Amino acid sequence: MTSHRTAKRCLGAVSFAGKPNPLILGITLALFSTLAAAADEDKADAAPAKAEGDSSLATVTVTAERRATDVQKTAVAVSAIGESQLQERGVHTLADLAGQAAGLTLPSPYLNQQYVFIRGIGNSRPAGNPSVGVYIDDVYIARQFGNAFANLPDIERIEVLRGPQGSLYGQNTSSGAIKIISRDPSDAFHGSLDVAGGNLGTVETKAHVSGALVPNILSASLAVAHRRNDGYFHNDTLDKDVNRFDTSQARAKLLFKPNDQLRFDLAVDEADDNSDNAVGTPINRGLSDRHTLAGWDTRTDQKNGGISLRASDELDDHLTLKSITAWRRIKDDQPWDSDGLPISEGIFKFQQYINQRQFSQEFQLLGDYGNFDFVTGATAFREHFNFDRVTSTKAGSNWQVTRSWNEKESYGVFGQLHYKVTDAFGITGGLRYSREQHTLDADAYASDAHRDLLARQFSVEGIDQRNHAVTPKLTLDYTFQPGLFTYFTIAKGETSGGWNPAPAGSLALATVPIDPEEVISYEWGVKSTAFDNRVQNNIALFYNDYRNYQTNLTNPTINNNVVLGSVLTNVDKAHTYGAELETSIRFTPALQTNFSVSYLRTKFDQFLKSGTTAADYTGNELPFAPHLTLNANAVYDIRVPGGDLRLNGTAKYSSKYYSGPENTYATPAQTLVDLGGFYTPSGSQLTFSLTVKNLFDRTYETPSVYSYSYNTQRQWLAGVRYDF
Known part of the structure; x- marks a missing residue:
C-alpha cells in the first residue's frame, strides 16, 4: 500500500497499481504532437492558403485577461465552451458544465445553486464566500444562492479560468473563476425559438430576438427561457415526485453606439425559481433508490437578478476607458430537509429566508502600445446580506430562530502589464491591493412550531472584522514558434474572511471570525498547435500552498470556547498539486474530438490552528477533490438524404472524492455517457434534436450523516428549434 501511494504521488509515474496512467499517456501523446509542431510550422509558412472546408480547428477568443486574446496565446489555464457546444451538450445549469473543462468539480445536489470547485478548492456552504468567482458579463455574483442558471439562449460562451485570479479579478477567485458571457445585440434582425419535452415531465421553451431600433446607433435583444420537470425522487410521505426543477429567466439588453469610439451596454436580467431543494433517502429505512420520507415541502421561492451598465470609450488608438456599474439582489424562501424523514421523526430541518443586495463599481483603463499592453483599474463593492433561519430538531420538539444582518464593504486597486522583451519572450506583472470590512449583527431565540420569538438566547451588535490583502502575479512566457507557447506563473490568491452568517444559537459561534484563506500558486503551462x-x-x-484554509468543523473548541454544531472556520495548512491536459483534434472537416484529463492530489499538512481543539485531520485529503477525471467528446457531421445530421457524444469519468475533511463520506467513482443528434433539413431553418443524458442509466449513491443522495437517472429530451 505504501508503494502504491508513493507511485500516485509522483507526477511522473507511468502507472497506478499496474494500470496505465491515462494522464501520463495523454501527456506523452501531447508532447509527441507538440514536437511535431516544430516541423509542421516550418512547412506552414510556405503552404498555400487553405480552402473552405479544411480540417483546421477554429480560433477561440477569450477575455480571461480582461482583453480579447487567442486562447492558445493566453498565459492562463482557461477552457471556453461556445454557444453551439452549450446547446449540443445540454448545458442548462452550471452543474451541466461537469466534464466540459479540466479540473472542474460540481458536487451540489441542489439544482438551483451550485458549489464550484476547481483543482480541489471551493466552498460547499452557499452562505459563505466562494473560492471560485462567478461572473455574468463581468459582474460578480457574490453568493452561490441562485448561481446555477445557464439556460438563456443568448449565452455566447462560458470561460473556466483555473488557478488564482487575484490580480485581475480580486478576492474570492483563489482557485479560479467562471465567466458567463452573453451575446451583444446586433443591427441585423435575427432570433430563435426552441421547444422541447422529455421524460420526468420535462418541458423547455426558449426564445431570443435581436435587432436594430435605430440602425447603426441603437440595438436591442431579449432572451427568455423556462424549464421544468416533475423531479427525480418520489416522496412516499407526500405521495408525489420531488427534487424537481422549475425556473423562468429573462434578459434584456440595449447597445447604444453614438459613434465609433463610444458605446454603452445596458442589461437587465431576472430569474424566478420554484425548484425543490433536494432531499435524500434516509439511512436505515430500507427504501429504494431515489425514494424519501421527507415531511416538508422543499419548494423554494427565489427571485434573483439585477441591472448593469457598461460604458467603453476609446480615448485614442492606444487607450480605452471602461466602466462597469451593477446592482443585484436575491430574495429567497428556502426549506431544507436534511434527514429525509417525516416531521414526527425529523432530526434536522430548517427554513431560511435570504435578502441579499449588492452594488459594484469598476473602472478599467486598458492600453496597447505594441511591445507592452496593460490593464489597470479600481473597484468598489458593497453587500447587505440578511439571513434568517428557523430550525426544527428532535422530531419537531425543539425550535430555534436565528437571525443575522451582514454587511460587507470592499475596495481595491489593481494593475497588470505585459511587456515583450523580444518577439518571443514576454513578462507579465500584476498586483492588486484590496481592503474590506465585514460587520455582523445577530441574535437567536427559542421558538415553537408557530415560529414565535420566545426566550432570547444571545444577541450581538456591530462586531466587525477588517482585512487587507496584496495579491501579486508574475508570469514569464516564451513563444518557441507560432504553434508552441509556454508560460510559468507565480501568483497569490485570497478568499474573503468574515463571520458565520447562520450562527446556530451560540454566542461563541457568532463571535468566531473567519480569517481570509490564502494561497501561493506555481503553474507551468504549454500550449501547442500542430x-x-x-x-x-x-x-x-x-x-x-494554502494557509488558513476555510472548512467546516464539528463542535470545536476555539479560544477556550466550545462551539456546538457545524462551524465554518480556518485550519492551518494544506497543499494541492496536479496536472491537466486538454486536447482538440480535427480529423476531417466533419469529425472533431475533444479530450481532457486531470490528476489531482491534496493533503492537510497541519489541520488545527493554535487555540483550536477538535478532531485532527492532518494527513487527510481535502474534500471534493477527485484524484482523476477524464472527459471525451466527439462531434460528427453527416450529409444524409434530405439534410444534415450532427451527432454529439460525451463520456465523463470521475474517481471518488470525499465530502468533508474527516474523509468519512465519499461520492463514488462515476462514469456517465451522454448522446445527442441534431437534424437540419436542406433549405430549412428548423433543427430537430434528441439528447440523452446518463445513457446507460447508471445510479450512484452518495452517503451523508442522515441520508443518501443520488444522481439523476437517464433523461431524454426531444426538441425543435427555429432560427429566423
Whole structure:
C-alpha cells in the first residue's frame, strides 16, 4: 500500500497499481504532437492558403485577461465552451458544465445553486464566500444562492479560468473563476425559438430576438427561457415526485453606439425559481433508490437578478476607458430537509429566508502600445446580506430562530502589464491591493412550531472584522514558434474572511471570525498547435500552498470556547498539486474530438490552528477533490438524404472524492455517457434534436450523516428549434 501511494504521488509515474496512467499517456501523446509542431510550422509558412472546408480547428477568443486574446496565446489555464457546444451538450445549469473543462468539480445536489470547485478548492456552504468567482458579463455574483442558471439562449460562451485570479479579478477567485458571457445585440434582425419535452415531465421553451431600433446607433435583444420537470425522487410521505426543477429567466439588453469610439451596454436580467431543494433517502429505512420520507415541502421561492451598465470609450488608438456599474439582489424562501424523514421523526430541518443586495463599481483603463499592453483599474463593492433561519430538531420538539444582518464593504486597486522583451519572450506583472470590512449583527431565540420569538438566547451588535490583502502575479512566457507557447506563473490568491452568517444559537459561534484563506500558486503551462492547426494540446502542471484554509468543523473548541454544531472556520495548512491536459483534434472537416484529463492530489499538512481543539485531520485529503477525471467528446457531421445530421457524444469519468475533511463520506467513482443528434433539413431553418443524458442509466449513491443522495437517472429530451 505504501508503494502504491508513493507511485500516485509522483507526477511522473507511468502507472497506478499496474494500470496505465491515462494522464501520463495523454501527456506523452501531447508532447509527441507538440514536437511535431516544430516541423509542421516550418512547412506552414510556405503552404498555400487553405480552402473552405479544411480540417483546421477554429480560433477561440477569450477575455480571461480582461482583453480579447487567442486562447492558445493566453498565459492562463482557461477552457471556453461556445454557444453551439452549450446547446449540443445540454448545458442548462452550471452543474451541466461537469466534464466540459479540466479540473472542474460540481458536487451540489441542489439544482438551483451550485458549489464550484476547481483543482480541489471551493466552498460547499452557499452562505459563505466562494473560492471560485462567478461572473455574468463581468459582474460578480457574490453568493452561490441562485448561481446555477445557464439556460438563456443568448449565452455566447462560458470561460473556466483555473488557478488564482487575484490580480485581475480580486478576492474570492483563489482557485479560479467562471465567466458567463452573453451575446451583444446586433443591427441585423435575427432570433430563435426552441421547444422541447422529455421524460420526468420535462418541458423547455426558449426564445431570443435581436435587432436594430435605430440602425447603426441603437440595438436591442431579449432572451427568455423556462424549464421544468416533475423531479427525480418520489416522496412516499407526500405521495408525489420531488427534487424537481422549475425556473423562468429573462434578459434584456440595449447597445447604444453614438459613434465609433463610444458605446454603452445596458442589461437587465431576472430569474424566478420554484425548484425543490433536494432531499435524500434516509439511512436505515430500507427504501429504494431515489425514494424519501421527507415531511416538508422543499419548494423554494427565489427571485434573483439585477441591472448593469457598461460604458467603453476609446480615448485614442492606444487607450480605452471602461466602466462597469451593477446592482443585484436575491430574495429567497428556502426549506431544507436534511434527514429525509417525516416531521414526527425529523432530526434536522430548517427554513431560511435570504435578502441579499449588492452594488459594484469598476473602472478599467486598458492600453496597447505594441511591445507592452496593460490593464489597470479600481473597484468598489458593497453587500447587505440578511439571513434568517428557523430550525426544527428532535422530531419537531425543539425550535430555534436565528437571525443575522451582514454587511460587507470592499475596495481595491489593481494593475497588470505585459511587456515583450523580444518577439518571443514576454513578462507579465500584476498586483492588486484590496481592503474590506465585514460587520455582523445577530441574535437567536427559542421558538415553537408557530415560529414565535420566545426566550432570547444571545444577541450581538456591530462586531466587525477588517482585512487587507496584496495579491501579486508574475508570469514569464516564451513563444518557441507560432504553434508552441509556454508560460510559468507565480501568483497569490485570497478568499474573503468574515463571520458565520447562520450562527446556530451560540454566542461563541457568532463571535468566531473567519480569517481570509490564502494561497501561493506555481503553474507551468504549454500550449501547442500542430499538424496544420488540426491538433491543439494544452498542458498545465501546478502546485498550490494554502494557509488558513476555510472548512467546516464539528463542535470545536476555539479560544477556550466550545462551539456546538457545524462551524465554518480556518485550519492551518494544506497543499494541492496536479496536472491537466486538454486536447482538440480535427480529423476531417466533419469529425472533431475533444479530450481532457486531470490528476489531482491534496493533503492537510497541519489541520488545527493554535487555540483550536477538535478532531485532527492532518494527513487527510481535502474534500471534493477527485484524484482523476477524464472527459471525451466527439462531434460528427453527416450529409444524409434530405439534410444534415450532427451527432454529439460525451463520456465523463470521475474517481471518488470525499465530502468533508474527516474523509468519512465519499461520492463514488462515476462514469456517465451522454448522446445527442441534431437534424437540419436542406433549405430549412428548423433543427430537430434528441439528447440523452446518463445513457446507460447508471445510479450512484452518495452517503451523508442522515441520508443518501443520488444522481439523476437517464433523461431524454426531444426538441425543435427555429432560427429566423
